[in-house]
Amino acid sequence: MDCVFCNIVSWKTPSQRVYEDDSFIAFLDINPVNFGHTLIIPREHYANFTETPNEVLCDMTVLAKKIAPAVLEAMSAPAYNVTFNVGTEAGQAVHHVHMHIIPRYADDGHKLWHGRSGYAEGEMGSTAKKIKEKIRNK
Numbered sequence: 001m002d003c004v005f006c007n008i009v010s011w012k013t014p015s016q017r018v019y020e021d022d023s024f025i026a027f028l029d030i031n032p033v034n035f036g037h038t039l040i041i042p043r044e045h046y047a048n049f050t051e052t053p054n055e056v057l058c059d060m061t062v063l064a065k066k067i068a069p070a071v072l073e074a075m076s077a078p079a080y081n082v083t084f085n086v087g088t089e090a091g092q093a094v095h096h097v098h099m100h101i102i103p104r105y106a107d108d109g110h111k112l113w114h115g116r117s118g119y120a121e122g123e124m125g126s127t128a129k130k131i132k133e134k135i136r137n138k
C-alpha cells in the first residue's frame with residue numbers, strides 16, 4: 001500500500017522530524033496552517049482515529065501533551081488546536097491516523113466552524129436522544 005505517512009516513517013519521503021521514539025514520529029506539516037504546525041503519527045499504519053487501538057491513542061495523547069507546549073514555546077504562540085480529521089468529508093486527505101497540533105494567534109484569520117446553525121424548537125433534544133441511543137449500543 002502506498003501511504004504518504006508510511007513513506008515518511010520509512011524515510012522514503014524526507015520530513016522535518018521534531019520528535020521520534022519506537023512508536024511515534026512528530027514532524028512539521030508541509031503546508032502549515034501556521035508555522036510550527038506539527039503532525040504526530042504512529043509508526044504503525046491505522047486508517048483513522050476510530051480504527052486506531054485505544055492504547056495507541058492514549059499514548060499519542062500523552063505525547064501531544066509534551067509536544068504541544070514545546071511547539072507553543074518555540075513559536076511564541078499563545079494557543080493551539082489539536083485535531084484529528086476523520087474521513088474525507090471532514091478534510092482527512094491522508095488516511096494514516098495523525099494528530100494535528102496547530103499553533104494559533106489572535107487575529108491569525110483562521111476562523112473555525114464557519115456556518116454554524118441553531119436548532120429549532122425541540123430539535124436539540126431529539127438530536128441528543130438519537131446520539132444517546134447509539135452510544136448505549138456501543
Ligand code: 5GP
Nearest residue numbers: 004013015028029030031085091092093094
Ligand atoms: P489531513 O487533511 O489528512 O488531516 O492532514 C494531512 C496533512 O498532511 C495536511 O495538513 C498536509 O499538509 C500534510 N502533508 C501531506 N503530505 C505531506 C508530506 O509529504 N509531508 C509533510 N510533512 N506533510 C504532508
Ligand code: ZN
Nearest residue numbers: 003006045096
Ligand atoms: Zn500509512
